[in-house]
Structure formats: structure tokens, C-alpha cells
Amino acid sequence: MKRFSLLIAAMTLISGVASAGTLDDVKKRGALQCGINTGLAGFAYTDDNGKWAGFDVAYCRALASAVLGNPDKVKYVNLTGKNRFPALASGEIDVLSRNTTWTFSRDVKLGFTFVGVSYYDGQGFIGRKKLGVKSAKELDGASICIQTGTTTELNLADFFRVNKIKYEPVPIETNEEARKAYLAERCDVYTTDASGLAATKSTFADADKHMVFPEIISKEPLGPLVRQGDDAWADIARWTLNALINAEEYGVTSGNIDKMLKGTKNPEINRMLGTEGSLGEMLGLQKDWAVKALKAGGNYGEIFDRYLGEKTPLGLSRGLNALWNNGGVLYAPPMR
Amino acid sequence: MNSPSNEAITQYKEARPPPIASVGIIGWLRHNLFSSVSNTILTLVSIYLLSIAIPAIVDWVILSSQISGDTRFDCKVEGACWAWIDQRLGQFLFGFYPASERWRVVIAFILLFPALIPWLTHGIPGQRYLRWFSVAYPVIATILLAGGFGLQEVPTDKFGGFMLNLIVGLSGIVLSLPVGIVLALGRQSKLPLIRWFSIGFIEAVRGVPLITLLFVSNILLPIFLPPDVTLDSIIRVIIMVTAFASAYMAEVIRGGLQAIPSGQYEAADAMGLNYWKSMRLIILPQALRVSIPGIVNTFIGLFKDTTLVIVIGLFDILGIANAMVSNPDWLGLSTETYVFVAAFFFAVCFSMSRYSMWLERRLARQRH
Numbered sequence: 286m287k288r289f290s291l292l293i294a295a296m297t298l299i300s301g302v303a304s305a306g307t308l309d310d311v312k313k314r315g316a317l318q319c320g321i322n323t324g325l326a327g328f329a330y331t332d333d334n335g336k337w338a339g340f341d342v343a344y345c346r347a348l349a350s351a352v353l354g355n356p357d358k359v360k361y362v363n364l365t366g367k368n369r370f371p372a373l374a375s376g377e378i379d380v381l382s383r384n385t386t387w388t389f390s391r392d393v394k395l396g397f398t399f400v401g402v403s404y405y406d407g408q409g410f411i412g413r414k415k416l417g418v419k420s421a422k423e424l425d426g427a428s429i430c431i432q433t434g435t436t437t438e439l440n441l442a443d444f445f446r447v448n449k450i451k452y453e454p455v456p457i458e459t460n461e462e463a464r465k466a467y468l469a470e471r472c473d474v475y476t477t478d479a480s481g482l483a484a485t486k487s488t489f490a491d492a493d494k495h496m497v498f499p500e501i502i503s504k505e506p507l508g509p510l511v512r513q514g515d516d517a518w519a520d521i522a523r524w525t526l527n528a529l530i531n532a533e534e535y536g537v538t539s540g541n542i543d544k545m546l547k548g549t550k551n552p553e554i555n556r557m558l559g560t561e562g563s564l565g566e567m568l569g570l571q572k573d574w575a576v577k578a579l580k581a582g583g584n585y586g587e588i589f590d591r592y593l594g595e596k597t598p599l600g601l602s603r604g605l606n607a608l609w610n611n612g613g614v615l616y617a618p619p620m621r
Numbered sequence: 622m623n624s625p626s627n628e629a630i631t632q633y634k635e636a637r638p639p640p641i642a643s644v645g646i647i648g649w650l651r652h653n654l655f656s657s658v659s660n661t662i663l664t665l666v667s668i669y670l671l672s673i674a675i676p677a678i679v680d681w682v683i684l685s686s687q688i689s690g691d692t693r694f695d696c697k698v699e700g701a702c703w704a705w706i707d708q709r710l711g712q713f714l715f716g717f718y719p720a721s722e723r724w725r726v727v728i729a730f731i732l733l734f735p736a737l738i739p740w741l742t743h744g745i746p747g748q749r750y751l752r753w754f755s756v757a758y759p760v761i762a763t764i765l766l767a768g769g770f771g772l773q774e775v776p777t778d779k780f781g782g783f784m785l786n787l788i789v790g791l792s793g794i795v796l797s798l799p800v801g802i803v804l805a806l807g808r809q810s811k812l813p814l815i816r817w818f819s820i821g822f823i824e825a826v827r828g829v830p831l832i833t834l835l836f837v838s839n840i841l842l843p844i845f846l847p848p849d850v851t852l853d854s855i856i857r858v859i860i861m862v863t864a865f866a867s868a869y870m871a872e873v874i875r876g877g878l879q880a881i882p883s884g885q886y887e888a889a890d891a892m893g894l895n896y897w898k899s900m901r902l903i904i905l906p907q908a909l910r911v912s913i914p915g916i917v918n919t920f921i922g923l924f925k926d927t928t929l930v931i932v933i934g935l936f937d938i939l940g941i942a943n944a945m946v947s948n949p950d951w952l953g954l955s956t957e958t959y960v961f962v963a964a965f966f967f968a969v970c971f972s973m974s975r976y977s978m979w980l981e982r983r984l985a986r987q988r989h
Contacts (some may be wrong), residue, residue: 323943324944329947330944330948363936365931368836375840461955484952488693488952
């Protein structure tokens, strides 16, 4: 990471001079260039028709719909963990929506602007029920499969040091190998982000013999980010995400939005949908930008349920990602 | 005096058959599998291992496998779940190429054979004309694949799957051989400028991993090029793969050149041939023949390296497989998909290897 950071900073400078207005570039091009994962369960994957789908992809579609009026006007650029930041810095993509953790150094040193948190993740553990362990703190002496070179490795060391217990690390290169190693009982416990654990667990034939421990040992707020220096574009990206979250809070869904467009008693909904006020114009977009964003794939809750929720094979519960008035921490600023 | 031993033998006795233990199946077994104690032990161990592995593999791949179903959850069997092939085969072969236009890829693939075969062997009817066709083939294939001239245009970021492996691999193979020959000759050139350039290129390119070259081509090149100049990412990949393979190729061919006795060079000079004629008629035919195993080795390596294009966001067959197993409907089927992908690579690499062996035998026959 350090090796890249100077280079990325330089690239940001160059491209920042080259293109002042990302919004104008996107409109001129007629397509949003959106950076997504090369394949991550629930977040970015291909469907049977070869179309990209998933939680991160849904954000790209909503943003494209808000800006260009058509959720299909997205050019997906698939990025690995290594080249996602150079791609954003060089201007190859307009926005990065690739399960990227918001950290101090990425925000400050690399010269990016995180526009919000779309998914609160955190590192957890999965183990066999027959271990008789109910909590990660009882894992003294356990062998643990971890992916090398990730923040999970460091988090794990911290967690065990703080709790003064010993463990035996089994270093593994990829998530898929780790899944195989865990199933082959090469380790007692496997640790990675909770969303990844859910995806892994859903592939087990005997899923009921395994359990995810209640401890979440790190904060991994994932969210979209843009280049620093184009605040107008960052605002568009930020408020598109906020509109999706607020829409769930106000009860606006893709099903009832047409009815709500005829006018509601809630002025906040009216302002968001553009029937009152001029929020869209302030962003430099059409009056109905939020309507289009919501019609792309529904509000935050609908998107979550479709790609990650309990009815999907991943079966993730909302947890931290529930609305603030529903036991979670999703809290979008008001639309006024 | 008339003892039978003195009687003249007027005809040969019929040869007795060889001992039963040295002919037929038993003889073959004795000779090849049980010729010594150590071989016998090796044979028995191998038979034991195969007897464990083969039934298990056949059982997993065929007997207990399932080929129908809409999602992974429809697969209730112990063995492999092949249900995805039905829906996904098109993606594995063509990537994101629009389904209605895939016939163009098929035609381009079929036309590849008449373009390639006249260069691989001799005695094809109409070989001369077919070779002219091969020269035109890259243009024909590009138009077929990318569109234009009345065909619907398909942007190259829709290219993917095994088609992308073949495009990048074949372009790299066809281009890297001539470039490699030129570099190898350049490295031995008496003109310092050419020699230094060749050595510099070979060492610089060989000194970095291919993945770095791809990364540079994708991330740094757009910054240095003027903003309105864009180079298609597949072309960038082909250039980088070709550069990488030709550096290796140059060294393989240099090995071949050094295997030619200096008498051959001197004889060519004595005949009054100029540099290019002596290379074309005397030196290179011999050097290339010596280098065939190394050349094909480089080709096979190059073809397998085409899977690295995933680092710049192009989806070759392996990338498509990874994107598919991230779909919640097909999570965790990585073993099946990797086996499937491996079969494609094995088919191509094994054919290349067999062809090179056939070519070596044919050239050896011509020599004697």
C-alpha cells in the first residue's frame, strides 16, 4: 500500500487538473464508469445473462440513474484489491463501489473522499458447534485459518493479545482456499469479515453444525468513494446513497413511489422526490433525480434484501445495517 | 557312416516360438512392468494408487454427478454439480459478447483453421492461396469480432471467456516468434546500437513479471498518453504479452543460434551469401529446428499467462469462473468450475505439445 500511495497521490494531482467536472464528463460520455469487484458473493457477481448484479452494483445503477436517467448506462470496471485505488486516482473510473473499508489513511493520504457507509461489516469467526465453544474469547489454543496480508490478520493478533489468549494461525491465500482448509478440518476456526463468513457458511452441506460466534472484532465500514477535489461530484454520490437510506426510513419503495409522486403529507418525502423545493437543481441534476435513483433498484432496504438479506442464500440479518430507529446505525442526514 | 548326424540338412528347421514369457501380453508385462524388483514394487504401488484414484474421480465427475438444476441448491448429489454448464457455457466461451452476435465468433474460429494450417504443415492443396488468406485473416477476424462494415459493433470490453484467451494467446504466439527472431539476431549483431537496444529490451522485459507489465499498460499508459488518445485494453494486453513472450523467445532462439557450428556461418560466407540470405537459407532453418522444444515451451507458457488479464479487469475464462461462483445461486462450486477451465487449457496446451513432437519427427526425417 505504501509503495503505491505516493504514485497515487501524483496521479490524482495530474488527473485532477485534467478534468475539473466529473459530472460534465459523465454526461458527455453518456455512461457512468463504476469500479466494482471482480467477483464477491452478494456484492458483485454475474447473473445468467452475463449482467453484473449485487449490492455494490446496485449503487452504481442508482447513481447512473440519478445522473443520466438510466440505470443501465454504467460501464463496469472490474478491479482487484491492488488496482482499485490507482484506477480511481487516474480517472479510469468516476466512483469506486467495491466493498472498500473507510480508513483514515485512505481518506486522507490517498486523496479520496468517502461519500458514506453503505455496509457496516466487521471481522467475525466461524467454528464447529462440536468444539463446545460459545464465544471467541474461549478460543484459547485454537488453530485459526486467516487470509494473509489483510487487515484481518492484524485485527486477529490485536484481539488475542488484548484478551491474553493464545492461538495457532494457519495462513491461507484466498477465501476459497480458506473455506476448503476449514472444511478439511485443518483449522478449528475461520475468520474473515462477517458478510464473507455468511457467504462461506451458505455453501456448507452441513451448515447447522457450524456457528458464527457473536464477537465482531473490528470495524469495517464499507462504502463508495470518489476522487478528492471534485466536491460537486462527491455531493451527488453522497446524496444518492443518502436518498436510498432516507427512502427506506420514510417508507418510499419502488412499489409505492409512483403513488407518492402525486404528493404526500410529509414535506421531507416531497422534497426528496422533487415535488417540493429544488434539491435536484442544487446538485446540478434533474428535479426527479432521487425518483430515478430509487426506481433503479428500490430503497436501501430493498437492495439489501435482494442481494444479502435473509431470503438470499447468504442470509445476512440487517444487524448494524438496520436503520437507526430500528436498532442499527444507518442514519442519513435529512433532505432539506 | 550313415549315422543321422551326418545326413545333410537340406532345409531350415522351423524356428521354435520364443518362450511364452517373452512375447504377447505376458512378455510385454515382464519387459515393461516387472523387469526388476524395484520396477515391480513401483508397478504395484502405481496400480494401487490408480485403483484408489480412478474410481473416485470417475464417481465424482460422472457417476454421482448431476447435470440438471437451476441453482446449486438443486444439486442433491455427493459428486460434482454440473448444472451450471447449461446456463453458463456461453459465458465461459464468449464472455459478455452479445448472445445474438456469437455466430460471428464461431465463424472467426472456424476460419482460423484454413488460416493456420498452411503454416503448420506441407502438402495442403492450394497452400499458396491459403497463405494469402492467412495474411488477410487478422483483418477479417477483427471485423468479424469487433464489427463494422455493416456488422453491429461490439466494444472490446464485451470480449471474454475462452475466446479472450484464444485471441490474446494466438496473437501473442503469432507475433512473438518473428519479434523474438529479430531480437535474437539483433543481440548478435555487429552494429552496437542494434545490439545494445536488443540486450536492453530483452533484459528489461525479462526482468519484470508479466503482471507488472499489464498493470503498467493499464494504469500508467493512459496518464502519459494525451487525453483524447485511447488504446483499446485488449490491444494493450496483446502488445504487452507479445513483448514479454518475445524477450523469452529471443533467448530461446539465441540458444539455437549458438548451437550452429561456426563452420556453417563460414560456409555461408564462402558461398558469397549476404547476411540476410545466409540467415534465411543456412542459419535460421537449422537454429529454429534445434529450438522447437524451447519455442513451444514459451508458447505454452504464454497461453497460460493469458489468465493474468484479470488484474486489469478483463474476464478470461478463469475470471468468468470466479465471477460465476460469486453468484449466490452457484456459491462454492469452485472445484467444478476450475476442473472445467483446466480441461480447456489442457486441450490447447496438449495439442501444441503433440504438434511440436510431430514437427520434430518430420524435420528429423527430412534431415537424414
